[in-house]
Amino acid sequence: MALRNIPVPSLPVPPTWFPGHMNKFTRQLPSLLPRTHIVLEVRDSRLPLTSINRSLQEELRNWREKQRVHNNPICRHIVLLNKSDRVPSWGVSPFLSLMEEKYPDQEFVFTCLRDVKDTKKVYKMLADIGKGYPRLEAINVLIVGMPNIGKSTLLNGLRNQGIKGPTPKAVRTGPQPGLTQALSNRVKITESPPTYAFDTPGMMLPFLGHGPSGAERGAKLALIAGIKEGLYQSESLAEYLLYKLNVLNPSTPTYLSILPAGSSPTTNLDEFLTLLAKRMGMIVSGGHYDLQRAATFFVDWWRKKDGVSDSADADADAAFGWGFDFQWPVERQGADIRTLMEECHRNFEDHVETEEREGGMISDAQKEKKIKEERGQARLEKLARQGINPRKSSSTSSKRGSKRR
Structure with a gap:
């Protein structure tokens, strides 16, 4: 039976995580952009709105305006929505239509950067742009985005595509956020036309916000490992993840695959973790189930599962949302997806503007x-x-x- 009333969990106050290297790059960015021809901004497909850095967007807006004033030949802002395999395909076209209408100065492309085919697609985009400007000595590409979003993976993949023969990794990659702590040297990614890219440290928001909206913003980013590990308890993340997976597929949420056969959807965290610990044989002394270990396993399982969206078995008429940023009321279920997304986006923008106007984004x-x-x-x-x-x-x-x- 499908869940109908899905309670929103109580979430902890979001931590502040803005290391010195992020602050340093934030100060460097204005002097770096005038030398940039193409900005590749990487976001997470599951968080296409939450993974927007507002201060970064302001800098890029100023950059585009200055490039126009000086009649610079190339000024392209391309948004790569990474991990596209983790969102259901029925929402991709409506989302692209919405973004193209709201942000005509930006280009949006869904990608899975671990897939060589998608890296080739991005490489071809850059090569095609470069071929249109043969008189330029070189083209500079800046890769930006929040921590642990796939920027370094993209740079290494582009280098492998553009430079013939065996090439070592240009930059280190890893599952923890904050691995890139300094602006990289110019890395050559194509020979013809000569194209160079910079990898950059992840730009986190200095403060995630007050109240429930700030708490949810923090939980979302922590779930995709965009915030330093250890700043959240695993049970808090597991509770929010359980809630979102129920929203995305109230009939057959994907977590049923790791519970004992015959289990039904549930909104009760203790019940869920007990079933999971039972299935996985997670028992502590005294014969009790290890719920903390089960919570950690649940979050890790979700982060690592590949190629399966969180509502893989649900169609648009069965879900209450798409990704982690688009969610609609039960009574709106079954309405036109493009309309639902536009309503969600409008609510998001209105809320962010209110937060900024009232100082809610300053600690x-x-x-x-x-x-x-x-x-x-x-x-x-x-x-x-x-x-x-x-x-x-x-x-x-x-x-x-x-x-x-």
Whole structure:
């Protein structure tokens, strides 16, 4: 029997994870973009909205405007939606139609970057663009996106396609976010036309937000391993994952394949983890089932399963959502998918704009820092009006203190 009432779990406050190397690259980006011809932004197909970095989008918008003013020949912003095998195919066309309407300055392509065919597709796109500008000495490509989204995998794949003979990995890859901690040197990815790419550190949001929306944003990113491991308890992620898989396929959610035969869909985390631990033989001393181990197994299983979407057996009329960012009420089930996606996108944009306007995307610590900076600036301006040079003033005070000692 299909689930109808699927309760939203209570989620923990999202952690702040914005290491120094991310902050450093954020400062480097404005000086790097003027030398860039093509931006390849990698997002996760399951989180096509959540994996948007708003500050990055603002920088790219400014870049496009400046390129137009200076009549630069190439200014392409291509969004690669990676791990396309993890979303049901019935939502791909409506989503592309929506994005092309909302963001005409961007190009959207669904890819699975571990698949050589898709890497070849991206390589051919870059080569075709380059052939249109034979007078350019070289074309520079910047690969950007959130952590652990597939940027380094893309760069290595493009290099293998474009450079003949055995080529070592241009950059390291791994399952943990934050592996790339510095802007890479220019890596040649095609000979003709000469095309070079930069791999970049993942750009996480400095703060994920307050309240339920911030908590859910954090849980989504943690599930795709976009946040440093250990900042979330496995049970919290397992509870949110159980909720989303029930939303995507209320009749036959994909987790049934790892439960004992004959199990039914459930919204109860303890019941689910007990069944999973029983199936996997996860028992601790005293004969109790190891629910924490089962939660970790569940999240790892979902992250590693390949080639099967989270609603593989459900069609558009059976699901309450598509991916982890598009979700509609039960009473809207069966409506036109393009219309449902447009409603979800409008709600998302309205909510983000409200958050930004009300300061919801700035942490309390960031607010305090901003207040201190404003006070410091006001003090400098006051001294300047009084004809006092603050540098000379501080230098004089320092010398006086030195004489006393």
